Amino acid sequence: xxxxxxxxxxxxxxxxxxxxxxVAAPAGRTARPAPSADIEEGSLDARARAHAAGLMRVNHAGxxxxxxxxxxxxxxxxxxTIQAQMKQAANExxxxxxxxxxxxxxxxxxxxxxxPLWYAGAYAIxxxxxxxxxxxxLGFIAExxxxxxxxxxxxxxxxxxxxxxxxxxxxxxxxxxxxHGENAINAGAASLxxxxxxxxxxxxxxxxxxxxWF
Numbered sequence: 245x246x247x248x249x250x251x252x253x254x255x256x257x258x259x260x261x262x263x264x265x266x267v268a269a270p271a272g273r274t275a276r277p278a279p280s281a282d283i284e285e286g287s288l289d290a291r292a293r294a295h296a297a298g299l300m301r302v303n304h305a306g307x308x309x310x311x312x313x314x315x316x317x318x319x320x321x322x323x324x325t326i327q328a329q330m331k332q333a334a335n336e337x338x339x340x341x342x343x344x345x346x347x348x349x350x351x352x353x354x355x356x357x358x359x360p361l362w363y364a365g366a367y368a369i370x371x372x373x374x375x376x377x378x379x380x381x382l383g384f385i386a387e388x389x390x391x392x393x394x395x396x397x398x399x400x401x402x403x404x405x406x407x408x409x410x411x412x413x414x415x416x417x418x419x420x421x422x423x424h425g426e427n428a429i430n431a432g433a434a435s436l437x438x439x440x441x442x443x444x445x446x447x448x449x450x451x452x453x454x455x456x457w458f
Contacts, residue, residue, distance in 0.1 A: 247304045266341065267359040275335075278343040279412040286406035296407045297353035298456040299399050304344035305356045305394060305455035309366035310337040315380045316370025326378050326431060333385075333424045340420070343413045350409070356455040362420065379382070382433035385390065387441055389425030392449055393418055 288296065318330035320350055356362065364415055374381040396418040403410050436444075 249402055256264050260266070261434060266308055266338075266456075274339045276339050278346060279416040280343070280347065280409035283409045283412055286408055287353075287407055288404055290409070293351050294353070295402075296410050296439075297348055297351040299403055300344050300348050300351065300410055300413075301353065301356055302452045302455045303396070303399065303417070304341065304348060305351040305359065306395070307337055307341035307344055307361050308359045309362045309451070310392075311371040312363040312366035313339060313385070316367040316372075317374045317385065319375035319383055319417045321378055321381065322372050323378050326382065329427060329431060330385075333427070336420055336424070339453065340413075340417050344416075347413055357458055362451060362455070379432050379434040380436075382428040382431050383436050384424075386425050386428040386433040387436050387444060389421045389428065391445060392421045393425070395448070395452065396421065 314330045314337060316332035318327050318334065321327035321330060345355055370381070370384070373384040373390050399414050400418070402413060403414065
């Protein structure tokens with residue numbers, strides 16, 4: 245069976261639908277249950293709950309950006325195999341998004357109010373790097389996932405010790421983010437210039453500090 249070739253309008257509508265699904269609607273039910281589903285809620289005081297919610301809000305903001313990043317790359321990818329890899333990663337990232345959103349609500353809080361900003365910025369970066377070439381697009385993903393894994397490691401150190409539910413989610417995310425980075429490297433990712441890496445880290449730091457509170 246022949247697969248219909250998407251027109252630019254089709255791609256635009258699909259992109260708009262994904263953006264709305266990510267930032268304007270509850271993430272909803274996922275293909276996989278949350279890693280925290282069978283774990284009992286820990287005994288957290290108000291301060292610990294607020295801190296855990298802040299950290300999970302940062303993780304949720306990161307997943308909003310990840311959705312946009314992968315969709316931006318996929319929209320301009322030249323190689324159909326790489327495009328399919330991007331979309332598969334985006335599907336797994338959507339599970340992460342939903343798990344984080346659910347956990348934030350369980351902790352009595354809400355996701356970042358700046359989600360549209362995180363999405364728009366990451367989509368623009370993803371598409372721009374993809375236009376330059378697939379190897380640079382993959383390099384950007386590999387470095388992003390490397391930084392995300394380090395960030396999640398830090399959260400495992402700072403989450404309340406009794407918050408086993410949040411920890412289970414973050415541990416699963418860390419493993420899958422590492423896999424996404426390895427896949428990008430194996431697909432031919434180029435090493436990014438040091439100034440670009442430093443800029444990415446500085447941008448991520450701004451986002452994480454802002455999303456913790458807002």
